[in-house]
Amino acid sequence: MVIPPEVLALIQGLEGRGYQAWVVGGCVRDDFLGLTPHDWDICTDATPQETAACFSEYPLILAGEKHGTVGVVTSGGPVEITTFRREGDYADGRHPGWVQFTRTVEADLARRDFTINAMAYSPSRGLADPFGGRRDLEAGILRTVGRPEDRFREDGLRILRGVRFAARLSLQPEAETLGAMTGLASSLANQARERVYSELCGFLPWAKAGALITFAPVVTAAVPALAPCLGFAQHNPHHIYDVYTHTAHVVDNAPPRLPVRWAALLHDVAKPACFTTDGQGVGHFWGHGKQGGEMARRILAELRAPRIIQEQVATLVAYHGLTRELSGSDRGIARLLRKLGEPAVWDLLALDIADDSGKGTPPDVAPFQQFRQRLTDILAAEPCLDRRQLAVGGQELMALAQGPALGRLLNRLLEEVGDGVLENSKPALLARAAQLVEGEAECTKPNK
Numbered sequence: 001m002v003i004p005p006e007v008l009a010l011i012q013g014l015e016g017r018g019y020q021a022w023v024v025g026g027c028v029r030d031d032f033l034g035l036t037p038h039d040w041d042i043c044t045d046a047t048p049q050e051t052a053a054c055f056s057e058y059p060l061i062l063a064g065e066k067h068g069t070v071g072v073v074t075s076g077g078p079v080e081i082t083t084f085r086r087e088g089d090y091a092d093g094r095h096p097g098w099v100q101f102t103r104t105v106e107a108d109l110a111r112r113d114f115t116i117n118a119m120a121y122s123p124s125r126g127l128a129d130p131f132g133g134r135r136d137l138e139a140g141i142l143r144t145v146g147r148p149e150d151r152f153r154e155d156g157l158r159i160l161r162g163v164r165f166a167a168r169l170s171l172q173p174e175a176e177t178l179g180a181m182t183g184l185a186s187s188l189a190n191q192a193r194e195r196v197y198s199e200l201c202g203f204l205p206w207a208k209a210g211a212l213i214t215f216a217p218v219v220t221a222a223v224p225a226l227a228p229c230l231g232f233a234q235h236n237p238h239h240i241y242d243v244y245t246h247t248a249h250v251v252d253n254a255p256p257r258l259p260v261r262w263a264a265l266l267h268d269v270a271k272p273a274c275f276t277t278d279g280q281g282v283g284h285f286w287g288h289g290k291q292g293g294e295m296a297r298r299i300l301a302e303l304r305a306p307r308i309i310q311e312q313v314a315t316l317v318a319y320h321g322l323t324r325e326l327s328g329s330d331r332g333i334a335r336l337l338r339k340l341g342e343p344a345v346w347d348l349l350a351l352d353i354a355d356d357s358g359k360g361t362p363p364d365v366a367p368f369q370q371f372r373q374r375l376t377d378i379l380a381a382e383p384c385l386d387r388r389q390l391a392v393g394g395q396e397l398m399a400l401a402q403g404p405a406l407g408r409l410l411n412r413l414l415e416e417v418g419d420g421v422l423e424n425s426k427p428a429l430l431a432r433a434a435q436l437v438e439g440e441a442e443c444t445k446p447n448k
């Protein structure tokens with residue numbers, strides 16, 4: 001294992017003073033997989049005070065000292081050094097009731113969640129792997145340390161961590177581990193929403209359809225609004241899958257950008273609520289995009305997602321399917337560009353392609369190719385997409401309108417310029433603005 005020099009220096013600093021020091025957890029796992037660990041954690045039998053004393057010449061982060069962790073700021077970034085500890089009595093299903101320092105690395109590894117995360121390595125002592133983490137990693141198996149049911153009851157968030165590791169590292173959960181993950185999924189309701197959100201964000205970019213289906217009870221416990229989609233038959237010749245299975249394929253097909261993956265997960269969330277059948281028994285879901293956009297915003301707000309993500313996802317969900325409808329219309333595409341902005345339109349196209357290829361029927365790519373071509377051409381012509389690109393600004397129109405009326409006037413000018421019916425020059429815009437204000441005044445004049 002190649003340990004970065006600044007981490008090695010910390011290990012040697014502790015070992016040189018007679019303490020044990022091991023790299024532990026995710027970094028050992030990732031190194032065995034040939035991945036570059038994104039951080040290195042050290043565990044030791046030194047107490048936090050002893051650790052801090054060893055590294056007094058470094059900047060230290062002592063916020064976690066009570067729980068046994070000292071952060072040492074090295075040239076490669078902060079490294080957490082945690083005293084071996086045991087935990088017990090998770091009465092609330094989230095936090096240990098007590099934490100005790102302990103003397104052996106094996107006791108420390110026993111508190112960790114999965115065998116693949118319960119390995120430690122020391123350059124002088126070799127590998128500590130009391131639960132067969134390396135064997136499980138090689139066999140592609142996700143297995144808890146100890147009885148799965150006990151471990152998930154202690155801390156329900158481990159269920160979602162398990163889903164994330166399984167997806168990210170292509171692991172199959174061992175039968176009992178899977179049984180406990182799905183059986184205890186409802187305990188996710190007690191977990192802090194932001195932590196659920198953050199685990200889902202770690203999972204979604206890696207999620208394959210198979211994982212979403214295997215872990216459906218976990219996903220629907222984390223996002224309860226998706227539960228009605230499970231097994232919901234679509235009664236539609238374009239679809240062979242139920243809504244949830246279709247959703248799983250769409251997520252899998254979508255590019256791994258977070259807002260697009262979230263939108264893929266939620267794009268049909270309103271389908272069960274919008275379902276109707278026509279005279280021929282064919283299923284329809286009128287309005288599910290719009291309603292889904294509102295639901296997506298609520299779901300993400302409840303999960304404490306950043307506002308920008310709420311906005312982006314709600315927009316993609318609300319407008320999904322539109323790139324197919326607009327593929328033949330330059331004017332429609334230009335309007336969409338003005339409304340959503342260029343990045344969102346590309347994301348929408350990616351979502352719609354993923355949606356189409358997740359139906360289980362032969363995909364119909366022609367409209368999307370056409371949309372992409374037209375979009376590329378429109379952008380190459382450097383269209384006027386924003387009020388700031390107009391040849392007149394709000395200042396110059398103040399004499400004609402103020403406040404919201406001024407905003408409406410500018411929007412109208414932008415629309416006409418964008419549609420190609422008005423020249424983007426100062427005289428043309430001023431003349432048209434005067435005409436529009438005049439017209440409005442005419443319309444609102446009381447009848448004599």
Ligand code: ATP
Pocket residue numbers: 024025026027041111112113114117118155157158
């Ligand atoms: P990554 O950082 O890539 O998400 P990681 O395994 O390093 O993966 P961290 O959250 O950084 O995950 O945690 C470091 C180690 O701490 C884990 O490898 C695991 O041994 C232990 N650990 C973290 N969270 C838990 C938990 N909820 N229950 C038990 N052990 C945990």
Ligand code: MG
Pocket residue numbers: 026027039
């Ligand atoms: Mg980590």
